[in-house]
Amino acid sequence: xxxxxAALIVLVVFLxxxxxxxxxxxxxxxxxxxxxxxxxxxxxxxxxxxATRSIISLRDIWKYYFFLISTEKENDRLKKExxxxxxxxxxxNEIRLSNLRLxxxxxxxxxxxxxxxxxxxxxxxxxxxxxxxxxxxxLADGVERGMPVVVPEGIVGQVVNVSGRxxxxxxxxxxxxxxxxxxxxxxARGIIKGRSVGRCLFKYVLRKNDVKVGDTVxxxxxxxxxxxxxxxxxxxxxxxxxxxxxxxxxxxxxxDFDKLEEVLVVLLKPPDHxxxxxx
Amino acid sequence: MTYLFYLCICLSLIxxxxxxxxxxxxxxxFYDLLILFTLYLGLFRPFFEGLPVILVLGVVMDxxxxxxxxxxxxxxxxxxVIMRWLILYLHxxxxxxxxxxxxxxxxxxxxxxxxxxxxxxxxxMKISQPDWSxxxxxxxxxxxxxxxxxxxxxPFFLVVANxxxxxxxxxxxxxxxxxxxxx
Numbered sequence: 001x002x003x004x005x006a007a008l009i010v011l012v013v014f015l016x017x018x019x020x021x022x023x024x025x026x027x028x029x030x031x032x033x034x035x036x037x038x039x040x041x042x043x044x045x046x047x048x049x050x051a052t053r054s055i056i057s058l059r060d061i062w063k064y065y066f067f068l069i070s071t072e073k074e075n076d077r078l079k080k081e082x083x084x085x086x087x088x089x090x091x092x093n094e095i096r097l098s099n100l101r102l103x104x105x106x107x108x109x110x111x112x113x114x115x116x117x118x119x120x121x122x123x124x125x126x127x128x129x130x131x132x133x134x135x136x137x138x139l140a141d142g143v144e145r146g147m148p149v150v151v152p153e154g155i156v157g158q159v160v161n162v163s164g165r166x167x168x169x170x171x172x173x174x175x176x177x178x179x180x181x182x183x184x185x186x187x188a189r190g191i192i193k194g195r196s197v198g199r200c201l202f203k204y205v206l207r208k209n210d211v212k213v214g215d216t217v218x219x220x221x222x223x224x225x226x227x228x229x230x231x232x233x234x235x236x237x238x239x240x241x242x243x244x245x246x247x248x249x250x251x252x253x254x255x256d257f258d259k260l261e262e263v264l265v266v267l268l269k270p271p272d273h274x275x276x277x278x279x
Numbered sequence: 280m281t282y283l284f285y286l287c288i289c290l291s292l293i294x295x296x297x298x299x300x301x302x303x304x305x306x307x308x309f310y311d312l313l314i315l316f317t318l319y320l321g322l323f324r325p326f327f328e329g330l331p332v333i334l335v336l337g338v339v340m341d342x343x344x345x346x347x348x349x350x351x352x353x354x355x356x357x358x359x360v361i362m363r364w365l366i367l368y369l370h371x372x373x374x375x376x377x378x379x380x381x382x383x384x385x386x387x388x389x390x391x392x393x394x395x396x397x398x399x400x401x402x403x404m405k406i407s408q409p410d411w412s413x414x415x416x417x418x419x420x421x422x423x424x425x426x427x428x429x430x431x432x433x434p435f436f437l438v439v440a441n442x443x444x445x446x447x448x449x450x451x452x453x454x455x456x457x458x459x460x461x462x
Contacts, residue, residue: 019353026347027407040342044293051298059302123297123343126311128421129400130345134297161342174345175408197417258301
């Protein structure tokens with residue numbers, strides 16, 4: 001009834017339609033966890049960890065044995081920095097104590113920050129368009145999907161897929177990422193969206209709000225994922241168009257995502273709602 | 280044995296591109312090596328031998344990467360199918376590989392393959408975030424960088440992969456012939 005050629009064309013059209021429907025569903029629900037998704041992470045993870053450790057060992061050999069000349073200078077510089085840091089720490093201690101006194105005086109609820117667990121980045125996303133990393137901590141270490149991941153410099157991202165000993169972390173510079181944030185100085189609120197080339201957009205900031213280049217942007221805590229007050233980045237560009245109620249603010253994150261090696265997973269119980277999808 | 284070979288190759292390529300290459304700034308804009316492997320399977324291997332490898336590879340990459348689930352499966356599957364279709368016209372047998380004109384042809388094929396893979400990714404990103412724009416220098420540089428890398432290294436990857444695979448098959452045949460001879 002049908003020629004072989006016609007049957008082939010029908011098959012190809014059918015497969016294209018299936019691909020389009022499948023992709024159009026999954027594209028709108030990024031990081032919707034599929035059970036099977038854990039298995040490849042669990043299989044690939046140990047190999048990535050071994051390769052990463054080998055690279056770090058080689059780099060350390062180079063660093064420690066061939067660059068000793070600059071170590072003494074660096075040591076002097078670090079000693080000076082340490083002295084400064086001790087001084088700052090003393091000041092911070094004073095501020096912390098006065099803060100505690102004032103908080104108890106005002107009967108404020110203590111901010112929940114949760115415990116943290118250190119993890120090593122064992123693998124990075126193979127595509128430059130998507131921004132995820134694999135870390136060497138998983139369910140066995142108490143890590144759960146939705147937990148925030150940070151470094152001392154600021155927010156890194158959140159856990160989106162967990163296997164026994166490894167997890168996939170979705171970075172804040174990924175285009176599907178969103179973080180509710182505040183300008184530290186003026187408390188102007190908006191949403192940080194990733195732009196995949198190392199920068200973020202601070203969206204939905206009202207034109208009337210006071211934002212200046214150099215301002216620090218911190219998490220607001222209102223998205224239920226990231227604790228309040230974590231540093232995200234600083235403002236590097238502002239565009240106020242003649243029309244529209246929002247201004248376009250560009251943020252450069254404090255975290256250097258290209259040099260990410262160790263991270264801290266904040267062991268905060270994730271919220272029940274679907275946090276990963278777009279805000 | 281063939282599938283064990285594929286497993287080793289896939290695992291090595293995944294480890295190389297997720298752990299080793301990101302440590303070198305030179306390879307910041309390197310292309311997806313598994314696209315080349317997909318092209319290799321499409322051009323040089325039988326359809327039903329390559330298809331399961333492509334599908335498993337797609338699932339693995341979808342699981343460890345940040346894209347929406349199904350993106351890699353779709354990309355690899357269609358690249359593989361297009362290569363099978365293309366081969367009907369090119370008749371790309373092994374003899375083709377060793378002449379300059381065919382290296383140019385392979386360059387064109389790998390260039391088109393990586394470009395198509397990126398176009399699918401960019402379309403997915405555009406659907407996912409309609410206000411996202413590709414037309415900024417940093418993003419264009421990523422694509423151009425990948426295309427440049429693949430033109431330089433892609434054809435050699437295919438030639439080397441094919442050569443290793445043929446040697447392996449020859450060795451397996453010799454081994455089995457020896458074993459049969461002993462029995």
